[in-house]
Amino acid sequence: MSTPNSVEAPLSVSKVSQDIKDWIAKLGQVWVEGQVTQIRIRSGFQKTFITLRDVNEDYSIAITCPSNMIKALMPDINDGDRVVVFGRPNFYANRGTLSLEITDIRPVGLGELLARIEVLKKMFTAEGLFDADRKVALPFLPQNIGLITGKESAAERDILENTTKRWPGVRFTVKNTAVQGPTTVAEVIRALAELQADPTVDVIVIARGGGSVEDLLPFSDETLIRAVADCRIPVVSAIGHEPDSPLLDLVADVRASTPTDAASKIVPDFNQELAGLTKAREIARRVITQWLVRERDRLASLRARPVLATPDGFLSVRRDELHNNRRRIRVHITNELLYASAQLRSNQDKVRLLSPASTLDRGYAIVQRSDQSIVRGVDQLSTDDIVNVRVSSGSFSAIVNAIDEPAQAISEKDAS
Known part of the structure; x- marks a missing residue:
């Protein structure tokens, strides 16, 4: 407000009310939509009082209008009706109340x-x-x-x-x-x-x-x-x-x-769910029972097979085969050992007969010259040669005193 005032010089209520009235009067006329929540139509009164509430928010405003206008434009107006009104805000300074004085009111149609x-x-x-x-x-x-x-x-x-x-x-x-x-x-x-x-x-x-x-x-x-x-x-x-x-x-x-x-x-639905659960349980029981019967029959069929009727039968056969094989292997190995032993003894006898030591045991001797060469004939010796004679029990030295020619050589000489 432009009117000067202070603590020492306050404004009067009438002045403030008049200023508010003048300021609101400047707003001019407006179209307003709302919902009728309270209407008072009194016979004999020229004014009708309506409370118009916002359709979305908790706001309301008082409306005054000529009663004959309501009777002419909306004779069947009731609480809850959606309406559009045209009017000017007016502040009643003596009572300090605000009201919208309307000159037109229209229902909001269903189509709209x-x-x-x-x-x-x-x-x-x-x-x-x-x-x-x-x-x-x-x-x-x-x-x-x-x-x-x-x-x-x-x-x-x-x-x-x-x-x-x-x-x-x-x-x-x-x-x-x-x-x-x-x-x-x-x-x-x-x-x-x-x-x-x-x-x-x-x-x-x-x-x-x-x-x-x-x-x-x-x-x-x-x-x-x-x-x-x-x-x-x-x-x-x-x-x-x-x-x-x-x-x-x-x-x-x-x-x-x-x-x-x-x-x-x-x-x-509890009853439907219970019935469904009972049915599902019966189906599950039937399926499991059928599966158990099927598996039991299958197991009985498997047990009826010879291999399962006497499960140790094939073991007995294998055991006899194993014993026979062991016996044959033992005989074969024994025969092989006996044959090898005989062969070994035969070879030993052959080696023994061919051995120089065996020859010496039979009374023979090996004569070697001083150069260790073996004397194979008398033509390799001369009188007074020193020779080494080896026998089975050892060896000794000897001097050749005489050389006798072999009997075959003497016979050939006499024949000539």
Whole structure:
């Protein structure tokens, strides 16, 4: 504010209020979209008072308008209607309140709402928020299920009863929120964050029991869709509206057509699992029994073979063969030794007969001249030669005194 003021010279309340009024008046006229949350139409009054709330955030503003304008433009206006208004902000200085004085009000039509949802759908598709590879598979048997739904609603009852009926031991962490109206988005996002912070929650279900397109608009809100896309825990959408699915169905990891259908998707059926386990056990028992019978018959067939009926039979044959071979080898070796011994003795006798020592033993002697040459004939000797005579028991020296010619030489001489 440009008006001078200080501790010693403060401004009055009226002055401050008037300055605020003047500043707000400069804003001019604006178009505003929101949701009607409270409307007071009193007969006999020229003014109608409406509270308009933001469709995404927890903000609201008071609206005043002529009663005849409401009767002319929107005679069936009700809480929850989406509207667009045209007016000028006005600050009532004497009461210190702000109100939007409107001169036009128009309902947001269904076609326009669906068109906006289609624009968001294309945008999210382009960003890949609906891609299949972003989907997270549900755990086979969640220990704790987070449930976001209306308090004491039919959707809550259906999910709790049907899920417990399918698997009696399942646990729930229930977060009750608004499921239509201007506070829905903020409350659902807050509940989603709380369940994500709980380490025991394995899957989150967002449920509502159907409704009109207008009632389901919060479940196509951009802020909520992005919050679900960023959720690290698998999310199941169970809104229950077949003709026009909200965008939550597309971004969720699993879509259930109804809250009852959600129960069949988040937990297995105990009786079916038990029956399947019993059947599998019977099949396993039958297969194992058949295998044991088959292997027993095969073993009996193997044992019936001669080689296994008398497993030591071939050993006996081999043992007899071994004994015979040992006997033949022993006889052969003995014969060979006897023959070799006879040959050795024969060779010894031959060597002994040919040995000079054997000749000497029979009385012969070897005569050697002084040059060690052996005397083979008398013609090699002369009278008085000294010779060495070797006999079997030793040797001695001798002097040749006379030389006798051999008898054959004398006979040949006489003949001549």
